[in-house]
Amino acid sequence: MSTGHTPTANVFFTMYYVLTGIHLLHVLIGAGLLAIWSISLKGRRSFTASQRLTEGIAVYWHMVDLLWLLIFPLVYLVCAA
Amino acid sequence: MRLGVPARTTAIWLILILASFLTWWLGTNDSRDQLSDRVMIAAVIVIAFLKAYLVGMEFMEVRGAPTVLRALLTGWVGLFAVAVTTLYLA
Numbered sequence: 001m002s003t004g005h006t007p008t009a010n011v012f013f014t015m016y017y018v019l020t021g022i023h024l025l026h027v028l029i030g031a032g033l034l035a036i037w038s039i040s041l042k043g044r045r046s047f048t049a050s051q052r053l054t055e056g057i058a059v060y061w062h063m064v065d066l067l068w069l070l071i072f073p074l075v076y077l078v079c080a081a
Numbered sequence: 082m083r084l085g086v087p088a089r090t091t092a093i094w095l096i097l098i099l100a101s102f103l104t105w106w107l108g109t110n111d112s113r114d115q116l117s118d119r120v121m122i123a124a125v126i127v128i129a130f131l132k133a134y135l136v137g138m139e140f141m142e143v144r145g146a147p148t149v150l151r152a153l154l155t156g157w158v159g160l161f162a163v164a165v166t167t168l169y170l171a
Contacts, residue, residue: 059141059142062136062137062140062141063141065136065140066133066136066137066141067133069129069132069133069136070129070130070133073104073108073125073126073128073129074126074129074165076108077104077105077107077108077109077125078108078122078125078126078169
């Protein structure tokens with residue numbers, strides 16, 4: 001950023017910061033969900049009771065991964081070429 | 082302890098890793114020929130969407146989901162793969 005790669009520098013960097021920023025938000029949500037899951041494990045509930053939450057969080061994290069698989073090539077490989 | 086990870090899932094994970102190396106090579110390789118550079122970058126886009134499809138099908142378990150969800154994932158990946166590739170080549 002100190003070399004001028006700021007969100008307002010040009011259209012590429014505006015899109016870059018919006019895309020990666022929204023992705024960071026998703027990562028933070030995922031981390032928060034994992035924290036909730038970790039706390040819920042201390043409740044000594046059976047696995048069956050927390051199975052939906054556990055699997056839901058896992059699927060959410062895979063979605064975040066899926067999005068990064070598309071964002072990374074688009075902003076780091078395609079635009080750089 | 083033997084973890085219950087199906088061989089199929091492990092195989093797809095390996096395919097995804099190999100695809101990552103391939104797209105990295107395609108994306109950073111400079112052939113000094115503009116036409117083949119464009120074709121290689123178009124390949125990067127298509128491979129990225131195929132990877133997203135595999136993650137959705139296998140790791141988000143859409144493969145075993147109701148038909149409507151499978152159709153939505155397939156349609157979404159197909160539509161945006163064609164749209165992004167077309168916009169890049171246009």
